[in-house]
Amino acid sequence: MSLSRRDFLALLAAPASMALSGCVTIPEQTPYRGKQVVIIGGGFAGATAAKYIKRLDASIEVTLVEEQLSYSTGPANNWVLGGLRSLHSITFNYRTLREKHGIHLVPDTALRIDPVRKIVHLKKGLILPYERLIVAPGAELRWDSIDGYSPQVTQTMPHAWRAGAQINLLRAQLLSMKDGGTVIISIPPPPYGCPTAPYERASLLAHYLKQFKPKSKLLIFDAQDDFALQNLFIEGWQQLYGFGTERALIERIAGNAGGEVKGVNVSQHAIVTANGEQRAEVINIIPPQQAGLIAREQGLTDVTGWCPVDPLSWESSTVPNIHVIGDASLASPMPKSAFAANSQAKSCAMAVVASLNARAFSGPTWMNTCYSLLSPHYGISTTMVYRYRNAQIAQVAQAGGQTPAESNKQLEAVYADSWYNNITQEAFG
């Protein structure tokens, strides 16, 4: 028995109850499936990969499995917190992917992957066959690292890391705080995506405080001793927020000064560090992170908690025919970022399309840029180009780097906004 393209579409269209009642069965032997790609996860990695596979070969059936009907982006969620953008303006749906690009959308959760039969079991009962599977579940928050912190506690001490209700909650807490209050941001040890995001968040919360609550203070409790673009952030904070002076809006307690948050005291509304407890009116806990659940449960991760891959095709080092891209992958020296996910998605799409058409693919190259706004008119960046060398991702030695001292920060802020419009159009437009 073979499963034709028409059968596959019928399978997709089949109501979940049909699949549950056993009317849809998958033969024991792996059938020839034609060119079918299933993608788990509709963030920057998954959505961009879906679009580029269709772009490169419209005859490939691409199915995107994403449990949420709309997606609020990680990038720019700090801009919402700082009052620069609305949450609505950073929230996208998948209608264009379906209607304009012919991508099948399945609003469901992938429960289990059978890599031998090459099928994905979904929560509502549907079974999706694949020739190639792309897993892009992103990073998930860990609840086992900060004593006393749990999903319930996020209702009073938001993580605000996944955009949406948590962003609204943190913003509302900031708005209702009295002038003279204290705001705490807790920053975890790396890796998390993206490396500069917590410091951009600190900057834009300080931007809000400077305008509306200038007697207040923002304390950064940091698990790290040093951080990405530290010199540029410090210079900007000195210019904008009096950093290092008595009237500083921002203060930072580094990891080597006891900055790592070990726990929270919910009844006292305080954080706990090696130096004791610190109370605050607003507490934003950014927890440590790990690869998304489906990647961890299906044996795609290694001891690091992330997914090793061959970056030539982004195929998993542990399970064949499964590709892992975006934050869940081990892509060092690329950081975890939307730009990196986008770049990985494009090269993965090319490799997958080439392999499904029995064509060669070589010479992948990637790029990353992380923009950070320190205020609406003060932008900085770090950028890098990568090439495939000795079966690894290598930085191009003479290229990339951070914003030079003499650079025009106003212009970088303008380009940050422009970048956001373009990368979101690429993923969701």
Added chain:
Amino acid sequence: MAIKVALLGWLSLFCGALWAEEVANIELIAFNCFTCHGEDGRSQGAAPALRGLPGKYVQQTLEDYRASLRPGTIMPRIAKAYTSSEIKALAEYFAQFKQ
């Protein structure tokens, strides 16, 4: 049959990687340009649209960024990653689009 085709694909992929390690895929470089300059060079913001720009202009601009002869924010940092032949091929790629 499917297995044979797949095997052939991955075999050629592997061989391609061996001898062409340093020859970058030009279309993929261009795809990476899209992230800031818009899909197919149609920009949705202040970053310039690259679509349909004359090839010689794009080539000269990138060469000038590479040689630090043209001021910019991130382009002087990015252009230094590419060879002259890659820059020429990229310029031709963007010129092929009609504006």
